[in-house]
Amino acid sequence: MKSVPVKVEHGGKWVPTTLGIGEDRIRIDAPLDCEIPYKSVVDLEEKKNQVVITAGAEGELVYRIASVEKVLSVLKKFIIIQCSAYRLNAFFMSPAVRGGVLVQDARWEKGAIAVLKTGIWFVSQETQVCIPIADVAGIELTSREIQEKNLDVVKIDHLGESEVVTSFVLCPMTTLQVLYNFLREATHDSEVSEEIDPLTGQVAMLVYSGMDSSAIENMLKLSHKDLDAIYERLLGTGLAEVLHVRKEVQLTAKGVRYISNAMKSPTN
Amino acid sequence: MGRILIVDDTMFMRTLLKNILFSGGHDIVGEAADGAEAVARYQELKPDLVTMDVVMPKVNGIEALKAIKAADPAAKVIMCTAVGQEQMVKLAVKSGARGYIVKPFQAPKVLEEVKNVLSA
Numbered sequence: 320m321k322s323v324p325v326k327v328e329h330g331g332k333w334v335p336t337t338l339g340i341g342e343d344r345i346r347i348d349a350p351l352d353c354e355i356p357y358k359s360v361v362d363l364e365e366k367k368n369q370v371v372i373t374a375g376a377e378g379e380l381v382y383r384i385a386s387v388e389k390v391l392s393v394l395k396k397f398i399i400i401q402c403s404a405y406r407l408n409a410f411f412m413s414p415a416v417r418g419g420v421l422v423q424d425a426r427w428e429k430g431a432i433a434v435l436k437t438g439i440w441f442v443s444q445e446t447q448v449c450i451p452i453a454d455v456a457g458i459e460l461t462s463r464e465i466q467e468k469n470l471d472v473v474k475i476d477h478l479g480e481s482e483v484v485t486s487f488v489l490c491p492m493t494t495l496q497v498l499y500n501f502l503r504e505a506t507h508d509s510e511v512s513e514e515i516d517p518l519t520g521q522v523a524m525l526v527y528s529g530m531d532s533s534a535i536e537n538m539l540k541l542s543h544k545d546l547d548a549i550y551e552r553l554l555g556t557g558l559a560e561v562l563h564v565r566k567e568v569q570l571t572a573k574g575v576r577y578i579s580n581a582m583k584s585p586t587n
Numbered sequence: 588m589g590r591i592l593i594v595d596d597t598m599f600m601r602t603l604l605k606n607i608l609f610s611g612g613h614d615i616v617g618e619a620a621d622g623a624e625a626v627a628r629y630q631e632l633k634p635d636l637v638t639m640d641v642v643m644p645k646v647n648g649i650e651a652l653k654a655i656k657a658a659d660p661a662a663k664v665i666m667c668t669a670v671g672q673e674q675m676v677k678l679a680v681k682s683g684a685r686g687y688i689v690k691p692f693q694a695p696k697v698l699e700e701v702k703n704v705l706s707a
Contacts, residue, residue: 419692420700421676464677482693521599528603529694534610538602578691582669 320346323390327351328383338384340394343401347382355382357401362436365449370395373436392447399433399442405501406433407494411441413448413486414479427465432488434501439475441486450486454478455506456575460499463487473499476579483527483575511577513556520581522549523558527570527578589635589705590616594625594651595667596643600690604638604667604697611698622646626654629662636705637664639684641675649675649682656683663704667692 320341326333329350339346344356355374362373369385384394399406410427430443439455441448457476462469473488473495488498515523518539525535536546550568553559558574570578591613595601598620605615616632619625623646629637637655641648648666655662665686666679676687686704688697 416689418696419689420696421687421689482696483691485689524599524691525603527691527693528607530603530606534606538606575691582690 325386360402404433409490414484416485418482456572588612592634594619595640607694622651625651
């Protein structure tokens with residue numbers, strides 16, 4: 320077991336201690352003085368320079384650990400590979416499309432995908448990518464040309480750093496279907512069921528594209544009051560959320576799904 | 588900054604692209620609503636760059652791209668494809684497209700792609 324210095328949250332304060340990283344568990348020295356088997360971990364979240372580990376059958380044990388990126392990277396890899404989660408070996412490409420533009424150096428990476436409570440993790444020798452479930456805008460089973468063959472892939476649209484990002488997962492069809500169903504179930508809260516009138520849809524599209532209120536008013540010849548009313552509809556249906564007090568809005572995952580679906584019509 | 592011709596069969600998308608490109612300091616020299624009009628407008632205006640929708644009535648974007656490239660091999664054309672039409676990208680690149688953006692798109696990324704193609 321290799322030991323590294325870390326800080327852990329204890330009693331509302333960050334306390335320096337030692338973390339041992341073993342093959343099947345981690346050990347945190349005093350004041351926590353505990354061992355966490357990887358297989359007992361049910362969720363893993365990452366924030367800047369820290370991870371939040373949730374363990375126990377009921378997810379009752381929560382540990383916050385802060386350290387340098389190199390240590391957290393090793394820790395996350397051990398946890399993702401062995402934790403209690405739906406997991407499979409797959410090829411993934413993340414990000415493949417960012418803001419509607421294909422990422423030039425995107426490539427397929429061989430690794431594992433794990434679906435935890437709050438996030439979908441991709442892990443390879445070189446990469447660790449987490450897509451928070453709350454940021455998933457769309458899941459689609461589609462095909463993509465790979466080495467001159469049309470192969471089935473799962474396409475995941477998600478929000479990342481205020482941009483809409485697309486990632487792909489490639490694995491055998493049988494597991495791909497299971498993964499697709501699992502992800503659909505995990506993200507079903509963002510399904511769009513409301514009827515959206517065309518003008519509201521156009522405003523949503525402009526918000527998606529990065530237009531501010533003033534540009535939208537000019538483009539669609541709307542008064543401030545009209546636009547406020549449309550914003551209220553977008554907010555009320557959960558397609559958008561208030562960004563700040565001026566009520567500039569950005570689309571939620573649900574709103575992005577609506578726009579993505581709308582763009583699939585044969586006229587586009 | 589470039590002189591740009593916008594080609595899309597929906598006025599909404601043309602206006603959206605116009606706003607995005609204008610905000611990036613580009614000069615929108617013309618618009619076209621189908622492939623045939625795009626080819627004619629290109630020959631008339633000789634823009635620095637064309638943004639070309641793929642699915643359009645009469646002459647589609649791929650055919651218009653081929654016609655423009657046949658007349659001017661140095662033409663810079665960025666294709667706009669909808670989600671699920673990514674396979675069109677390969678055909679477009681084979682036909683001479685310099686770049687591609689996927690609808691729905693976000694303004695900063697569109698401007699970045701246009702800048703890359705214009706400076707190439």
